Amino acid sequence: MTSAESRGVRLETEAVGFRYSGKTALEDISLRVEPGEVVGLLGPNGSGKSTLIRILSGILPHYEGAARVDGAEVRTTRRRDLASKLAVVPQETSFGFPFTVLETVLMGRHPHLAGLAFETQQDVELARAALDRCGVAHLADRTIQELSSGERQRVVFARALAQEPRALLLDEPTSFLDIRHQTELYDLVRELAIADGTAVLTVLHDLNLAAEYCDRIYLLRQGRRAAAGPTDEVLTYANLTAVFETEVYVDTNHLTGQLLVVPLSGRVRRELAGKDPETP
């Protein structure tokens, strides 16, 4: 998977645990993302996915166990050094000030610039290239506040690209994107993994996207690991119904040979159960 000119770095955790004011959010999580891999982090709401992303990105330094980016322990790494290797795309970003799209993407150069330095022409070209790759080059001069949430999210992804990251953490980045832009963004993620050897850890709710784009999956439930392994071994009827505590229909996508998962509504679940006392 790793290409010859890979500049990717490994992400790993060893027996990581985390408590929010005494309450356990994560316990004994060990995972590893090698350069060039796209690894999915799946699980129900509140299962600790975002907590793990925040630990790896240095936001929650009081974790137990070890969390390393490029072999360096996250809690003792300087923010700048971490940010020059690792970019994060959150689910949503709020913008309180009217920066232009280009200025917003240039913020991705922050960890690479010294103290008071101004962005060079090279930085600007890098930012424009990132906008182009994300299909939002035409928005460069608009202010970020004027954009739709889907457009904003692509700008945020362009900012992450401008950071020239060697590893990427994505926290449900496509929640606000339509199906075309969902696939375009993950196509780009794949391309980064293959061409640059970027290590990608992504939180996903869309199981079909996960099936299509992830090499491996970690399935979390109540802060603990429920299953881990190659995508087709983890995304099974038994695992999904147990972890998400709902019924799903699992089939094969005959076009791609990948898994096809459809969550079932209460109506269908009741019909399957053969009795429906609530309907007259």
Added chain:
Amino acid sequence: MRSSEPLTQGRLLAWTLVLGAALALSVLLGVAWGTSSLSLVDLLPGGPPLSEQARAVFVDVRLPRVLAAAVLGGALSVAGVVFQALLRNPLADPYVLGVSGGASIGGVLALLLGLGGAASLLGELAVPAFAFLGALGALFLIEWVATVGGKLTVYTVLLTGAIFNAFAAALIYFIQTIASLEQLHAIVFYLMGSVPLLGYRGVGLLAAASVLATVALLSMARDYNALTIGEEGAAQLGVDVERIKRRTFVLGSLLTGLAVSVAGLIGFVGLVVPHLLRLLLGPDHRLLLPAALLGGGSFLVLADLVARVVVAPGELPVGVVTALVGGPFFLSLLRRRGARYDFS
């Protein structure tokens, strides 16, 4: 004007020169225009010699006062810019974080105790010294309350500041009710805010402190840009968020405390000037901070000029002028651009 291109050193330099020239022009105007007739022509070298009285008006009264207005306006505007960045809200002003309440208590107490007169031990320095002590006290109190688990929580700072300001206002009302009529007059006038007569040494100290604080804040300008996307996002871009927040809170509060100590509560400067400059120049703090120092100076020099001449030979507190001009202006701005501040 607001350029869609990213900021360059060239544009920063150009705007610094333009706003510097505007400040110089405002100072000249402020010096030349006043209740006693003294025109710019009189000041030109080679003109007829100035009378002793005119020289005294110019050198001892008008110039130091105009310079003080320039420094105070700059300091308040810079504090406004950084508090807006810290709170991620372009509608914050330097007084929201409570330091002004502490300074007011100190100043009013000094006036109540009769320490303000020229005959007292500390003389003219008593009121600003007490006020500054009050500002420092408020600063430490608010920082102590709002620090949870080693982190400065911005919303707790804001809330603590608001509560402290309300407490300070109540305390001042209490002092006003027990004060003599003469003291009451001095207290009311102090609180309304006016540009003081400081003397060159005082103005020099104030200017040095303001410029130093601005330079220190300017060194964090790119961090402020990143902070506009939120603390977590900024941290993930490599910003040492806790250090930046704490330094900004302390430096901004010191600037505000200094200004309130010597001039009372001059409102709207720290709100209107940053806001106007952001509209004019864009939100990049590398340009916004020096622009606020210079533009805020011009704004207050001109406001003080108005305060001196409209009801001549009497004089308005400059805080009345800035609020009378700033209030309606700001409302109309909000009416037209309010949609941009929808944070939901």
